[in-house]
Amino acid sequence: MSNAKIPYKIYLKEDELPKQWYNVRADMKKKPAPLLNPVTKKPVTAQELSSVFCEELVKQELDDITPYIDIPQEIIEFYKMYRPAPLIRAYCLEKKLGTPAKIYYKFEGNNTSGSHKLNSAIAQAYYAKKQGLKGVTTETGAGQWGTALSMACSYFDLDCQVYMVKVSYEQKPFRREVMRTYGASVTPSPSETTNVGRKILKQFPDTDGSLGCAISEAVESAQTQSGYRYVLGSVLSQVLLHQTVIGLETKTAMDKYNIKPDIIIGCAGGGSNLGGLISPFMGEKLRGEADYRFIAVEPASCPSLTRGKYVYDFCDTGQVCPLQKMYTLGSGFMPAANHAGGLRYHGMSSVLSELYDQGLMEAVSVEQTSVFAAAEQFARVEGILPAPESSHAIKVAIDEAMKCKETGEEKTILFGLTGTGYFDMYAYEKFHNGVMTDYIPSDDEINNALKNIPVME
Amino acid sequence: MSNAKIPYKIYLKEDELPKQWYNVRADMKKKPAPLLNPVTKKPVTAQELSSVFCEELVKQELDDITPYIDIPQEIIEFYKMYRPAPLIRAYCLEKKLGTPAKIYYKFEGNNTSGSHKLNSAIAQAYYAKKQGLKGVTTETGAGQWGTALSMACSYFDLDCQVYMVKVSYEQKPFRREVMRTYGASVTPSPSETTNVGRKILKQFPDTDGSLGCAISEAVESAQTQSGYRYVLGSVLSQVLLHQTVIGLETKTAMDKYNIKPDIIIGCAGGGSNLGGLISPFMGEKLRGEADYRFIAVEPASCPSLTRGKYVYDFCDTGQVCPLQKMYTLGSGFMPAANHAGGLRYHGMSSVLSELYDQGLMEAVSVEQTSVFAAAEQFARVEGILPAPESSHAIKVAIDEAMKCKETGEEKTILFGLTGTGYFDMYAYEKFHNGVMTDYIPSDDEINNALKNIPVME
Numbered sequence: 075m076s077n078a079k080i081p082y083k084i085y086l087k088e089d090e091l092p093k094q095w096y097n098v099r100a101d102m103k104k105k106p107a108p109l110l111n112p113v114t115k116k117p118v119t120a121q122e123l124s125s126v127f128c129e130e131l132v133k134q135e136l137d138d139i140t141p142y143i144d145i146p147q148e149i150i151e152f153y154k155m156y157r158p159a160p161l162i163r164a165y166c167l168e169k170k171l172g173t174p175a176k177i178y179y180k181f182e183g184n185n186t187s188g189s190h191k192l193n194s195a196i197a198q199a200y201y202a203k204k205q206g207l208k209g210v211t212t213e214t215g216a217g218q219w220g221t222a223l224s225m226a227c228s229y230f231d232l233d234c235q236v237y238m239v240k241v242s243y244e245q246k247p248f249r250r251e252v253m254r255t256y257g258a259s260v261t262p263s264p265s266e267t268t269n270v271g272r273k274i275l276k277q278f279p280d281t282d283g284s285l286g287c288a289i290s291e292a293v294e295s296a297q298t299q300s301g302y303r304y305v306l307g308s309v310l311s312q313v314l315l316h317q318t319v320i321g322l323e324t325k326t327a328m329d330k331y332n333i334k335p336d337i338i339i340g341c342a343g344g345g346s347n348l349g350g351l352i353s354p355f356m357g358e359k360l361r362g363e364a365d366y367r368f369i370a371v372e373p374a375s376c377p378s379l380t381r382g383k384y385v386y387d388f389c390d391t392g393q394v395c396p397l398q399k400m401y402t403l404g405s406g407f408m409p410a411a412n413h414a415g416g417l418r419y420h421g422m423s424s425v426l427s428e429l430y431d432q433g434l435m436e437a438v439s440v441e442q443t444s445v446f447a448a449a450e451q452f453a454r455v456e457g458i459l460p461a462p463e464s465s466h467a468i469k470v471a472i473d474e475a476m477k478c479k480e481t482g483e484e485k486t487i488l489f490g491l492t493g494t495g496y497f498d499m500y501a502y503e504k505f506h507n508g509v510m511t512d513y514i515p516s517d518d519e520i521n522n523a524l525k526n527i528p529v530m531e
Numbered sequence: 532m533s534n535a536k537i538p539y540k541i542y543l544k545e546d547e548l549p550k551q552w553y554n555v556r557a558d559m560k561k562k563p564a565p566l567l568n569p570v571t572k573k574p575v576t577a578q579e580l581s582s583v584f585c586e587e588l589v590k591q592e593l594d595d596i597t598p599y600i601d602i603p604q605e606i607i608e609f610y611k612m613y614r615p616a617p618l619i620r621a622y623c624l625e626k627k628l629g630t631p632a633k634i635y636y637k638f639e640g641n642n643t644s645g646s647h648k649l650n651s652a653i654a655q656a657y658y659a660k661k662q663g664l665k666g667v668t669t670e671t672g673a674g675q676w677g678t679a680l681s682m683a684c685s686y687f688d689l690d691c692q693v694y695m696v697k698v699s700y701e702q703k704p705f706r707r708e709v710m711r712t713y714g715a716s717v718t719p720s721p722s723e724t725t726n727v728g729r730k731i732l733k734q735f736p737d738t739d740g741s742l743g744c745a746i747s748e749a750v751e752s753a754q755t756q757s758g759y760r761y762v763l764g765s766v767l768s769q770v771l772l773h774q775t776v777i778g779l780e781t782k783t784a785m786d787k788y789n790i791k792p793d794i795i796i797g798c799a800g801g802g803s804n805l806g807g808l809i810s811p812f813m814g815e816k817l818r819g820e821a822d823y824r825f826i827a828v829e830p831a832s833c834p835s836l837t838r839g840k841y842v843y844d845f846c847d848t849g850q851v852c853p854l855q856k857m858y859t860l861g862s863g864f865m866p867a868a869n870h871a872g873g874l875r876y877h878g879m880s881s882v883l884s885e886l887y888d889q890g891l892m893e894a895v896s897v898e899q900t901s902v903f904a905a906a907e908q909f910a911r912v913e914g915i916l917p918a919p920e921s922s923h924a925i926k927v928a929i930d931e932a933m934k935c936k937e938t939g940e941e942k943t944i945l946f947g948l949t950g951t952g953y954f955d956m957y958a959y960e961k962f963h964n965g966v967m968t969d970y971i972p973s974d975d976e977i978n979n980a981l982k983n984i985p986v987m988e
Contacts, residue, residue, distance in 0.1 A: 081545045082611040088538045154539045155623070155914045166612070166686075184641050186916040186951070228911045229623075248956035254963045255910050453712050454685040457612045459643040494643070496953040499705035506711045 082165060084327040086158035092322040093145060095315045098353040099425060100141035101360040104432065106311070106424040107399035109135075110386060115530065118396045126293060126395075128303050130201040134312040141357075143315065145197075146204075152196045152229060153319065156185035161327040162491075166455040168475070175478035177471060178333070179491040180324045180351065181458065186252070187222035189461065189493030190347050191307050194316035195219070198305045199226035208301035209233025213263065213288030216242055216416060217249030218461075218493065219307030224256035234258040235302075237265070237291045240283030249497050263288040270294055270392065285418070286391020286405070293394055308344025309389060309398075309423050317350025320490065325354045328488075335366060335488035337474055341466035342370040342379065342437070343416055345423030351490040352435070359434065368435040369474075370426065371466040373445075374514045376409040378402060378422045379430055379437035381520055387421055387527050397528065400427040404526035410513040414442055414501035415462030420523075438470060441512040445469045446505040449495070461493040462501055539622060541784040543615035549779040550602060552772045555810040556882060557598035558817040561889065563768070563881040564856035566592075567843060572987065575853045583750060583852075585760050587658040591769040598814075600772065602654075603661075609653045609686060610776065613642035618784040619948075623912040625932070632935035634928060635790070636948040637781045637808065638915065643709070644679035646918065646950030647804050648764050651773035652676070655762045656683035665758035666690025670720065670745035673699055673873060674706030675918075675950065676764030681713035691715040692759075694722070694748045697740030706954050720745040727751055727849065742875070743848020743862070750851055765801025766846060766855075766880055774807025777947065782811045785945075792823060792945035794931055798923035799827040799836065799894070800873055802880030808947040809892070816891065825892040826931075827883065828923040830902075831971045833866040835859060835879045836887055836894035838977055844878055844984050854985065857884040861983035867970040871899055871958035872919030877980075895927060898969040902926050903962040906952070918950040919958055 099105055108117040123132040134143065145153075164177040182190035202210050209232050214220030220236040227234035236258050243250055243262035250260050263283045264271040268291045274281060281287075296304035307313065328335065338355055340348035348370055358364040370379055378401045388405040389395040402421040409418045422430075429435045442462070449465035451472070452458070460468060467489040478485050495502065504510040556562055565574040580589040591600065602610075621634040639647035659667050666689050671677030677693040684691035693715050700707055700719035707717050720740045721728040725748045731738060738744075753761035764770065785792065795812055797805035805827055815821040827836055835858045845862040846852040859878040866875045879887075886892045899919070906922035908929070909915070917925060924946040935942050952959065961967040 083545070085542050088540070186910065186914055188953075225914060229914075247960065248953075251956040251960045251963060252916060252953075255907055255916060255959055257911065450712055453643065454714065457643055457682060457686075459709060459712060496645075496705075496709075499708040502712055503704065503708045506708060 080163050080331050083160040083162050084331065085160050086323060086327055088154050090326055091150060091153055091158055092319050094142040095145055096318045096322060096353050096357060097137065097141055097143055097315055098356055099138035099311065101357045102428065104428065105138045106428040109396035109398055112388065112393060112397050125297060126304050128198070128201045128205050128207070130204065131198060131312050134315055135310060146200060149197055149200050156192065157319070158323050159184060161324055164456055167452060170455045171472065171475050171479065173475040173479040174482060174484045175475040176484065176486045177475055178335070178486070178488045180320055181491045182320060183458065183491065183494035187218065187225055188496060189218050189222065190317060190320060190350065191219050191222035192225060193319050193350070194307065194313045194346065195222035195226035196229065197316040199223065199230050199232055202303060202305070203230040203232055207232065207303055209235060210303055210305045211235045211237070211292040211296040212305050212307070213237045213285060213292045215239050215285050215418070216246055216497070217253065218416065220258065220260070221249055221252050222307070223305065224253040224258035227258065228256040235295060236260045237263040237288040239263055239285055239288050240281070246497065263291050265291060268294045284391065289390040290392030290394060308346040309419065309421065311423070311425055313346045314349035314353070314423055314425055317346045318353045320347065320350040321352060321354040324351065324488065333486060336485040337367045337369060337487045339369045339371060339467045339470050339474070339487065339489040341417060341463050341492065342372050342422065342426065343463065344419045345426040347490050347492045349423055349426050356429065356434065369470055370430065370435060370437040371470045372437060372439050373409070373413065373415070373417050373466065374439040374441045374512065375413045376403070376418050377439040378420060380439045383524055383527065384427060384431050385527055386530050389421065398424050400424050401430065402527065403520060404523040406526040407523040410515070412511050412513050414504065414510065415498065417463050417466065440466055440469050441514070443505065443510050443512050446502065446510060448472050458491065459495045460491060461495045462498050464492040467491070537620050537788050540617040540619050541788065542617050543780060543784055545611050547783055548607060548610055548615055549776050551599040552602055553775045553779060553810050553814060554594065554598055554600055554772055555813055556595035556768065558814045559885065561885065562595045563885040566853035566855055569845065569850060569854050582754060583761050585655070585658045585662050585664070587661065588655060588769050591772055592767060603657060606654055606657050613649065614776070615780050616641060618781055621913055624909060627912045628929065628932050628936065630932040630936040631939060631941045632932040633941065633943045634932055635792070635943070635945045637777055638948045639777060640915065640948065640951035644675065644682055645953060646675050646679065647774060647777060647807065648676050648679035649682060650776050650807070651764065651770045651803065652679035652683040653686065654773040656680065656687050656689055659760060659762070660687040660689055664689065664760055666692060667760055667762045668692045668694070668749040668753040669762050669764070670694045670742060670749045672696050672742050672875070673703055673954070674710065675873065677715065677717070678706055678709050679764070680762065681710040681715035684715065685713040692752060693717045694720040694745040696720055696742055696745050703954065720748050722748060725751045741848065746847040747849030747851060765803040766876065766878065768880070768882055770803045771806035771810070771880055771882055774803045775810040777804065777807040778809060778811040781808065781945065790943060793942040794824045794826060794944045796826045796828060796924045796927050796944065796946040798874060798920050798947070798949065799829050799879065799883065800920065801876045802883040804947050804949045806880055806883050813886065813891065826927055827887065827892060827894040828927045829894065829896050830866070830870065830872070830874050830923065831896040831898045831969065832870045833860070833875050834896040835877060837896045840981055840984065841884060841888050842984055843987050846878065855881050857881050858887065859984065860977060861980040863983040864980040867972070869968050869970050871961065871967065872955065874920050874923065897923055897926050898971070900962065900967050900969050903959065903967060905929050915948065916952045917948060918952045919955050921949040924948070
C-alpha cells in the first residue's frame with residue numbers, strides 16, 4: 075500500500091481550482107423543458123423570475139446554451155478557504171472488502187457547513203451582494219443548507235433569514251446554533267412573521283411545520299421586504315451549475331493521475347450534488363468523447379426517479395414557484411416518519427430528470443438500514459463519519475465493488491461523499507439500538523400522491 | 532490577496548509526513564522530574580508501569596535522552612488518512628482585524644474525531660496491538676479522546692472500552708454514538724462493572740460521575756482483564772511525543788515558504804496539543820539555534836500554570852496513578868459548573884511544566900465569554916467553527932495581532948487550531964443567548980484545593 079503510486083488523498087493546488095463552471099445543458103441535444111409560470115402555464119420570463127431570484131442567477135437559470143460560465147474572482151477566493159476538496163482513494167475500504175475494484179471518492183465534508191451546499195451558497199450570496207441587496211431568505215429542514223447559506227452571507231455581510239421547519243428547530247437545536255454563530259436569524263416555521271404562516275397557524279395551531287410551508291414563508295418574506303430575494307439550495311439548474319466545481323476538480327485530479335472511472339455514483343435528493351459531480355463526465359458522454367455508467371441513488375422511501383412520473387409539477391407545496399418538468403412523486407408527497415436522513419424532496423432536478431429519461435443515467439433506490447450499515451462499515455475503515463445522505467452513494471459503491479469481487483473485474487468506481495454526519499447521531503443511535511426501520515411506500519400511496527400533479531393541457 | 536505567494540492552505544505531500552517523532556526532553560539540560568511510585572515515593576520502574584501501560588509506551592514515557600523516535604510504518608499509513616494537516620494563512624482574519632501581523636494556524640480538526648487526539652490514539656492502539664493485547668480501556672469526559680481512541684481501535688481491530696462520565700453520557704449522547712459507530716463499548720461512570728464504581732455508587736447513588744472516578748474505573752478494568760491495558764489522551768510525555776507530528780509538519784511547511792514565526796500560541800489543558808506544536812521550535816530554542824515566544828493559554832477557571840504550584844501531585848483523583856511533578860491545582864480541583872469547554876485537568880504535562888518553570892514559555896489565562904467571542908469572530912471570517920478549547924488560542928492570537936496593529940509591527944503569529952466545535956453547540960447557544968458567565972476562582976478556593984497535594988519529604 076505504501077508503494078502505491080496514487081496517494082490516499084489527491085489535493086489539487088489552489089491555482090488548479092476551476093475558473094469556470096460547466097453548464098451541461100449546453101451539450102444536451104434535447105434540453106430540459108422550460109420552467110412554466112404556474113398561472114399562465116407559459117414559459118417563465120426573466121422578468122417574472124427576477125421578483126423572486128437575483129438577476130444574475132435568473133440568467134444562469136435560463137441559460138441552456140453557454141457551456142462555460144466564469145466563476146467570479148471573489149467566489150474563487152472564498153472557495154480557497156475550503157477547496158480544492160480532496161479526491162480520496164479508498165485503499166482501506168478496498169482492502170476490507172477484498173475487491174479488485176479501485177474506489178475513489180470526492181469528499182465535500184471538510185468545511186463547517188459539513189457538505190457540498192456551500193459551493194452554491196457562496197455563489198448565490200455573491201450575486202445577491204453584487205446586486206446591492208440587503209439580504210436573502212431561505213428555508214431549511216435539518217439545517218445543512220441554512221448553515222451553508224449563513225456562512226456565505228456572513229462572508230459578504232448580507233442579512234440571512236432562515237425559515238426552519240419547526241420540529242427541526244426544536245429537536246435539532248445544534249445546527250440552528252451554528253447558523254446563529256454565523257449571524258443568521260432563524261425563525262421556526264410556520265411563524266407569525268408572514269401571512270401564509272399566520273394562516274397555517276390559525277388553522278393548525280399545533281403543526282410541526284413542513285418544508286413546503288417554510289418555502290412559502292421564505293418566498294413571501296423575500297417579496298415583502300425591500301432589498302431581499304429568495305435563494306434555494308438544490309433542484310434548480312443554477313445550483314447544479316455551481317456544484318460542477320465538484321466534478322471539474324474531480325476530473326482534473328483524475329486526469330493528472332490518468333484515472334478513468336467506469337462507474338460514477340452519487341446520492342440524489344434534489345440532484346445538486348449528483349449533477350455537480352457527473353456534469354463534466356456527462357459532457358464527454360454527450361459529445362461522444364468517452365463513456366461512463368452513472369448511477370443516481372435515492373432512498374426507497376422517497377423514490378422520485380425510480381417510481382415517480384416525468385411530468386410538469388409544482389416545485390413547492392405552496393404552489394407559488396414555477397412549474398418544472400421533472401421526475402416527481404407529487405408536491406404533496408412526504409416521506410414516512412421513520413425516514414431519518416435528507417433526500418426527501420418530492421421531485422428531481424430537471425436536468426437530471428431529462429438525462430435519466432434519455433437513458434444516459436441509471437437510478438436505484440436503497441433502504442435506510444442497509445445505508446446505515448454501509449455508513450458504519452465505511453466509517454470504521456476510512457475514518458470519515460458520513461452523512462446519511464452521502465451514505466446512499468457508499469452503499470451502492472460497495473455493492474458495485476462486491477460485484478467486481480465476484481467477477482474479478484478491476485473496475486474504477488467513483489462516488490461523491492457529500493458530507494459528514496456529526497449532526498445526524500440521533501439517527502445513528504437508532505441504528506445502533508436496532509430500532510431503525512425501513513419503509514417502502516405502497517403503490518397506492520405513490521398513486522395517491524401523484525394525484526396532486528397539475529393537469530396540463 | 533490573489534497574488535499572495537503564500538497559499539491560503541499549505542498542504543504537504545504524503546511523503547513529507549514526519550518519519551520520526553521528536554522528543555524534546557532529549558534537548559532539555561534540566562529534565563522533567565521522574566514519575567514516582569505513589570506508595571514508595573521512589574521513581575517508578577518500567578516494570579511497575581507495564582502492568583498499566585503497553586510496554587513500548589512505557590519505554591517512550593521514560594526515555595528522556597533519545598531525540599528522535601521512528602514512527603512505525605503502520606502508523607504512518609493511518610496518518611495518511613487525515614494528514615498532513617493543513618497550515619492555513621488567516622488572510623481573512625488579518626483583513627478583518629486590519630492588522631499588519633501575519634497569522635497562521637495549524638488545523639487539526641479535519642478528521643472524524645474532530646481534534647488532534649487521533650495522533651496519539653492511533654499510536655497507542657498500534658503498540659497495544661503489537662503487544663498482542665485484546666483491547667484497551669480509557670476514560671472520557673465530553674468524549675473527544677474516547678472518539679479518537681474508538682477510531683484507532685476500530686482500525687486495528689482492538690476492543691475499546693470507554694468509561695464516560697455519567698452526566699456526559701446522558702447529556703451528550705452524540706459523541707457516545709460516534710464511539711459506538713466505531714464499535715467501542717461505552718459505559719457510564721460510575722458503573723457496576725468495577726469495585727471502585729460499585730463503591731462510589733453505594734455511597735453516592737445519585738452522583739453525576741467525575742473524570743477522576745472514570746479514570747479509576749478504567750485503570751481497574753484494565754488491570755482485572757487479561758490482555759488489556761489502560762491508555763490516556765494527554766498529560767503523559769508519550770502523548771506529547773506522538774503529538775509532535777503537529778509541530779514537525781508545521782515546521783516543514785513553514786521552512787518550505789521561508790516563514791519564521793515570532794510567537795507560537797496554543798491552548799493548554801493537559802498540554803498534549805501545545806507540547807506537540809511547540810516541541811520542534813522549542814528544540815531550536817534549547818539548542819540556541821533560534822528564538823521564539825511561546826504562549827500557553829489556559830481557562831481562567833482552571834489556571835494550573837498561572838495560579839498552580841510546581842510540585843509532585845497525583846495525576847488522578849483516585850490517586851492510583853504515579854505521582855508527577857507538575858504545575859497543579861491539586862487533584863481534587865474541579866472547574867466551576869459554568870465552565871463550558873474542556874481544558875479542565877487540574878495539572879499540566881511535566882515537560883511543559885518544566886519548560887515553563889525555566890522561563891522558556893509564557894502562560895496566560897482567559898475568561899470564557901471572551902473566548903467564545905473570539906471563536907465567533909474567527910468562524911465568521913475563516914469559515915471553521917472552532918472547538919471551545921482551540922478558541923483559547925484564537926483569543927490570544929487575536930490579542931497579539933491587535934497589539935501589532937497598535938505598534939505597526941509585522942509579526943508572524945502561529946497558533947494551533949486543535950479541533951472543531953460541532954459537538955459544543957450547547958455552549959455556543961448559551962453564549963448567543965447571553966447567559967454564559969465567567970468565573971475566576973478566589974484565592975481561598977485555589978488554596979483549599981492545593982491542600983490536597985501530598986506532602987513529600
